[in-house]
Amino acid sequence: MKFRAVMIDAGPMREFTNIVSTISKLCKECVLRLSSDQLYFIVSDENSGPAPPILWCEIPQAMFFSEYQMVGLDEEHKDIYLGISSASLARSLTTLKSAKSLKLKLTKKQCPCLTLEIEVPSSTSLQTRHVTHDIPVAVIPRKMWSDFQEPTIPKPDITIELPTLKQVRTTIERMKSMASEVTVRAAAAGRLALQIRTDMATVATRFKGLRVEAFEGPIDHSDSESESQTNEDISTTCYCRVDAKKLSMFLSSEQISHNRTLCSIVHKKLLILSLHTEENVTLQCFITGIVY
Template identity: 50%
Template sequence: MKFRSVMIDAGPMREFTNIVSTISKLSKECILRLSSDQIFFIVCDENSGPAPPILWCEIPQAMFFSEYQLIGLDDDHKDIYLGLTSDRMRSMASEVVIRASAEGRLTLQIKTDMAKVSTRFRDLRVESFGETQNNEDTSRVCCCRVDAKKLSMFLSADMISHNRTIASVVHKKLVVLCLHTDENVKLQCFISGIVY
């Protein structure tokens, strides 16, 4: 089975995030069903055993994704089903790899035995791209592995109205995230890198 999708436009991203946030507040567990033309979020009563769903959300994939590729198990089993526990990266893995490139790309990625999940942002403004003391070739890409819970804590601050978000990545050592509000308030989060 394989699944890959790309979401580019800010409007659909916001709407998709709002849908997922709403569902996550209603239930800790959810079934995600991926089909060729629709995405379904299905919530069943936690204590009822096999029963009809109490929530069914149907999303036409073409309205949200610029690219959408799905390969099922075989011709008789084309859809993919995933069980999710409270639709976040920190629930799937304990660590997130953050990559920033000189070309203005930012990637958040997790890996498990079952899946690799990436969130990518393109065409971002790069204010500076420095060099490291140990002479590693970071002229094009910097990356840092961080604790998923700490990153999630910052991402939940997205509810604060802000006009700018800055991410600074010190290769393999530190990620600094900062929200700027219209009232000139800065909210900063410092996440040390995990080194093996």
């Protein structure tokens, strides 16, 4: 297996740093999948062993790298799967904000490593400094690749565009200090509600006038506890109750410059959050619903 890639533009280097920094806040370890046209960062639930990913990030290599070369296992299995410390990778990239170039390559030291060679301007002369980081990686065997495929999900009942992530994050940060679970409710009329319940009160924040990308209603509420709002047609409304901490962690991706974020709900079962950037990067988070 071989891999070598070079990045020379300041914008992509800054964006790549922000993406990796966000992922490092979500997990200590992740899987880096390298293919001929994409890089994938894949995060599984740390507490559940082998399981479908809870986070899936796709980065088109052509938008970020000026050079990109790789050779996989063989002609049939061309990808490379690496287990890597996302925190170590994020720390290594901190100097990219002022760097002239970044070279990534697979190397063999005492163990397999992802080696980063960063060219940084000197503050005292016209010369440049070269900083090298060797990050140990675990090469994932072919028989385990199926554990790191993009999740197959049911068709969402509704997909709605979120307000600015900063607004939503501020709301969720306050809510999670009062309750461990939050209910996300979306209506075909373009309304979104975030709600928590405690022994003392029910607290909700509502947004309206949002763009609805798709609605597959009507929604069957026959087996649901009453979640409806006054004067609202519940057949056009679906919801999902999720872990507030997991939702909050995704919202830290606000530092990635993006043009839209979508919220898709499979009624009561699954919340899918998708962030899209102008560079065609997609970051998806899958949060399983809590059902009593």
